[in-house]
Amino acid sequence: xxxxxxxxxxxxxxxxxxxxxxxxxxxxxxxxxxxxxxxxxxxxxxxxxxxxxxxxxxxxxxxxxxxxxxxxxxxxxxxxxxxxxxxxxxxxxxxxxxxxxxxxxxxxxxxxxxxxxxxxxxxxxxxxxxxxxxxxxxxxxxxxxxxxxxxxxxxxxxxxxxxxxxxxxxxxxxxxxxxxxxxxxxxxxxxxxxxxxxxxxxxxxxxxxxxxxxxxxxxxxxxxxxxxxxxxxxxxxxxxxxxxxxxxxxxxxxxxxxxxxxxxxxxxxxxxxxxxxxxxxxxxxxxxxxxxxxxxxxxxxxxxxxxxxxxxxxxxxxxxxxxxxxxxxxxxxxxxxxxxxxxxxxxxxxxxxxxxxxxxxxxxxxxxxxxxxxxxxxxxxxxxxxxxxxxxxxxxxxxxxxxxxxxxxxxxxxxxxxxxxxxxxxxxx
Amino acid sequence: xxxxxxxxxxxxxxxxxxxxxxxxxxxxxxxxxxxxxxxxxxxxxxxxxxxxxxxxxxxxxxxxxxxxxxxxxxxxxxxxxxxxxxxxxxxxxxxxxxxxxxxxxxxxxxxxxxxxxxxxxxxxxxxxxxxxxxxxxxxxxxxxxxxxxxxxxxxxxxxxxxxxxxxxxxxxxxxxxxxxxxxxxxxxxxxxxxxxxxxxxxxxxxxxxxxxxxxxxxxxxxxxxxxxxxxxxxxxxxxxxxxxxxxxxxxxxxxxxxxxxxxxxxxxxxxxxxxxxxxxxxxxxxxxxxxxxxxxxxxxxxxxxxxxxxxxxxxxxxxxxxxxxxxxxxxxxxxxxxxxxxxxxxxxxxxxxxxxxxxxxxxxxxxxxxxxxxxxxxxxxxxxxxxxxxxxxxxxxxxxxxxxxxxxxxxxxxxxxxxxxxxxxxxxx
Numbered sequence: 001x002x003x004x005x006x007x008x009x010x011x012x013x014x015x016x017x018x019x020x021x022x023x024x025x026x027x028x029x030x031x032x033x034x035x036x037x038x039x040x041x042x043x044x045x046x047x048x049x050x051x052x053x054x055x056x057x058x059x060x061x062x063x064x065x066x067x068x069x070x071x072x073x074x075x076x077x078x079x080x081x082x083x084x085x086x087x088x089x090x091x092x093x094x095x096x097x098x099x100x101x102x103x104x105x106x107x108x109x110x111x112x113x114x115x116x117x118x119x120x121x122x123x124x125x126x127x128x129x130x131x132x133x134x135x136x137x138x139x140x141x142x143x144x145x146x147x148x149x150x151x152x153x154x155x156x157x158x159x160x161x162x163x164x165x166x167x168x169x170x171x172x173x174x175x176x177x178x179x180x181x182x183x184x185x186x187x188x189x190x191x192x193x194x195x196x197x198x199x200x201x202x203x204x205x206x207x208x209x210x211x212x213x214x215x216x217x218x219x220x221x222x223x224x225x226x227x228x229x230x231x232x233x234x235x236x237x238x239x240x241x242x243x244x245x246x247x248x249x250x251x252x253x254x255x256x257x258x259x260x261x262x263x264x265x266x267x268x269x270x271x272x273x274x275x276x277x278x279x280x281x282x283x284x285x286x287x288x289x290x291x292x293x294x295x296x297x298x299x300x301x302x303x304x305x306x307x308x309x310x311x312x313x314x315x316x317x318x319x320x321x322x323x324x325x326x327x328x329x330x331x332x333x334x335x336x337x338x339x340x341x342x343x344x345x346x347x348x349x350x351x352x353x354x355x356x357x358x359x360x361x362x363x364x365x366x367x368x369x370x371x372x373x374x375x376x377x378x379x380x381x382x383x384x385x386x387x388x389x390x391x392x393x394x395x396x397x398x399x400x401x402x403x404x405x406x407x408x409x410x411x412x413x414x415x416x417x418x419x420x421x422x423x424x425x426x427x428x429x
Numbered sequence: 430x431x432x433x434x435x436x437x438x439x440x441x442x443x444x445x446x447x448x449x450x451x452x453x454x455x456x457x458x459x460x461x462x463x464x465x466x467x468x469x470x471x472x473x474x475x476x477x478x479x480x481x482x483x484x485x486x487x488x489x490x491x492x493x494x495x496x497x498x499x500x501x502x503x504x505x506x507x508x509x510x511x512x513x514x515x516x517x518x519x520x521x522x523x524x525x526x527x528x529x530x531x532x533x534x535x536x537x538x539x540x541x542x543x544x545x546x547x548x549x550x551x552x553x554x555x556x557x558x559x560x561x562x563x564x565x566x567x568x569x570x571x572x573x574x575x576x577x578x579x580x581x582x583x584x585x586x587x588x589x590x591x592x593x594x595x596x597x598x599x600x601x602x603x604x605x606x607x608x609x610x611x612x613x614x615x616x617x618x619x620x621x622x623x624x625x626x627x628x629x630x631x632x633x634x635x636x637x638x639x640x641x642x643x644x645x646x647x648x649x650x651x652x653x654x655x656x657x658x659x660x661x662x663x664x665x666x667x668x669x670x671x672x673x674x675x676x677x678x679x680x681x682x683x684x685x686x687x688x689x690x691x692x693x694x695x696x697x698x699x700x701x702x703x704x705x706x707x708x709x710x711x712x713x714x715x716x717x718x719x720x721x722x723x724x725x726x727x728x729x730x731x732x733x734x735x736x737x738x739x740x741x742x743x744x745x746x747x748x749x750x751x752x753x754x755x756x757x758x759x760x761x762x763x764x765x766x767x768x769x770x771x772x773x774x775x776x777x778x779x780x781x782x783x784x785x786x787x788x789x790x791x792x793x794x795x796x797x798x799x800x801x802x803x804x805x806x807x808x809x810x811x812x813x814x815x816x817x818x819x820x821x822x823x824x825x826x827x828x829x830x831x832x833x834x835x836x837x838x839x840x841x842x843x844x845x846x847x848x849x850x851x852x853x854x855x856x857x858x
Binding site: 025032038140141148149152303306315316318319335 | 462583648723727729748752
């Protein structure tokens with residue numbers, strides 16, 4: 001089978017953790033991939049910033065180059081695989097590759113979440129594939145499932161645990177009753193969290209993934225900046241403890257949903273019932289829970305980050321892009337519509353609310369009356385402690401975000417309320 | 430966007446639970462699917478055995494026909510969707526449709542598991558798609574993920590809960606401590622189990638799915654008859670209780686794995702650690718756990734049966750087949766190899782074994798000695814009860830199946846052993 005088959009020549013941009021893992025997978029797997037698919041993948045050029053950096057890959061002479069632009073315009077390169085990350089220079093390189101008629105495979109979440117429309121349009125005009133499985137949830141094949149298997153499915157909602165760092169931190173806080181700060185420091189020591197953890201713990205990383213999920217699930221133009229984000233830094237062991245006593249665990253969720261013709265896209269911590277499939281997603285694992293009108297509940301679970309899982313997704317995409325190229329076809333993203341985005345104020349959710357209060361008769365009635373005046377209905381209440389330690393914990397029925405916010409504002413000025421603790425959204429099963 | 434687009438005319442074979450759900454999904458979703466994909470799906474003909482049967486679908490005059498063969502040869506039909514089930518007449522109809530140059534979408538597990546090679550060959554010769562997502566695990570997009578996302582992934586093993594009936598029964602037995610027979614009767618009353626439950630409870634249904642999984646995961650020719658099957662009818666509340674005390678749950682698993690260049694494919698009950706993602710797959714839900722060298726652990730979870738989830742998979746496949754047809758391309762299954770099948774006797778597994786024994790000093794030494802002489806090493810032992818109720822429960826390290834079988838044979842003849850209970854395989858996390 002060898003001999004006659006002309007290779008698919010890959011131009012790889014970047015050779016860090018993901019790029020070098022990709023190069024090794026292609027080299028080690030080339031024979032098996034050719035036996036199965038008839039495609040002979042060959043790493044022809046690898047573009048890097050620094051030729052002499054230590055890399056755990058073996059490349060022939062002349063494969064490494066600093067001239068990344070020469071790769072994307074080289075007529076001898078068939079498919080471009082982008083692993084640089086960030087917006088520029090990745091954006092220009094991808095656009096130039098597409099303009100040169102080369103299919104592009106990318107692992108670049110920022111790029112797709114911020115410039116998706118521009119890139120999809122360029123790919124469509126060039127008549128080539130733009131594949132980005134590795135940009136969302138690493139090795140989990142979410143993008144292909146949403147783009148192909150579920151393209152005809154009326155999807156109501158997607159709830160994802162799509163950030164491994166925060167899931168690791170919340171899992172540790174839950175199993176050890178530890179403080180956020182201590183666990184974050186441990187995660188940084190172990191390499192699960194970056195020195196500057198802002199993008200992870202404030203929900204921006206998950207927000208970029210939510211934008212991509214909304215785009216492909218609903219065929220809507222949604223960018224990272226459209227996503228409302230709350231992080232996990234304010235979550236306390238007391239919140240986690242209260243969640244546990246009520247049969248819930250706290251997770252950082254990326255939620256995209258369709259409500260009355262509008263799209264709502266947000267990231268925030270939420271209490272998830274212990275029997276929900278997302279509740280048992282532990283440590284740095286990711287999972288995405290899809291609710292469709294016909295398919296029902298569907299969940300994809302796996303490694304959302306890391307060199308090898310991410311590179312595995314790049315390999316699958318590269319084979320698909322190469323096969324489409326050889327067949328003279330391409331797969332687009334279909335028509336993207338400008339669907340209205342629902343502001344966070346207008347979304348509905350159940351809430352958990354913690355209040356430190358004076359411990360005397362009549363307080364509950366005062367507090368409950370205030371909830372009621374804002375149209376927020378209480379589903380359950382529990383008192384913890386007595387006297388100076390008295391704390392009320394409420395779970396509401398579904399309430400409008402704006403109503404909940406005004407309830408909290410007024411609670412802060414209610415005489416018997418000494419402190420308004422966290423309010424955390426609650427997901428029904 | 431309407432007007433100019435010529436419809437993709439679908440010929441649907443069969444209009445039972447799945448077929449009628451498919452017709453409704455296509456009719457209700459046509460506008461959204463066209464807006465997203467540019468494809469106008471139209472149910473042009475529906476072939477049934479009985480024209481006057483009650484069906485929950487609305488079809489124009491002349492759409493229903495008893496002449497199924499006329500559908501697959503009708504030049505006006507673009508794509509054939511087969512929901513009849515069983516080998517014949519489905520096999521001939523599918524082969525004739527392919528020979529007539531029509532892509533085929535099928536939900537037929539028996540057909541693909543028994544005649545896959547023949548059908549894939551016919552599709553390849555005709556240069557059209559043969560799509561069969563709905564044939565394995567209903568709405569779970571396993572086939573597309575294995576065929577496309579993971580086609581380059583070195584997959585070690587797949588462990589699936591792919592039969593909803595048995596998972597429902599085992600879940601009930603676990604939560605209620607009930608007998609197999611009682612729960613089966615309840616499942617039959619609720620419509621979760623058929624009047625003749627043999628195919629489900631003996632593992633044959635899961636076995637057919639295992640054959641398909643092995644075919645697409647390893648590119649190997651595996652048919653239903655190659656699969657070793659053990660059912661769940663012998664599982665007792667005592668087994669489930671013992672599993673629980675050791676932190677496990679009992680599940681019926683379909684396992685396909687690659688061992689030293691051979692393929693092992695089997696279905697049997699097994700104890701799964703409570704913290705394993707498969708352990709929390711409850712009721713009639715299905716899930717498939719994939720272990721790959723690069724992607725790591727991956728799990729797909731969802732509705733493995735039922736009209737709507739299965740029809741959802743058919744819709745996804747129909748859109749893919751129609752898109753490929755319009756692009757003048759097709760997606761094959763690649764090269765299938767004749768990989769050697771490893772006999773069950775030569776597979777390795779950890780085992781749980783229950784023995785009723787005489788309660789006197791020296792018995793454990795005798796029993797342990799016998800295990801040892803067969804090369805089966807004991808990982809843990811626990812005694813339950815004293816005197817006439819004395820029971821020993823062992824978990825072994827990984828042992829060769831044949832060695833375990835000869836151990837059990839000899840245990841039955843060991844004087845202090847009054848009864849050899851079930852031996853159940855144990856999955857490590």
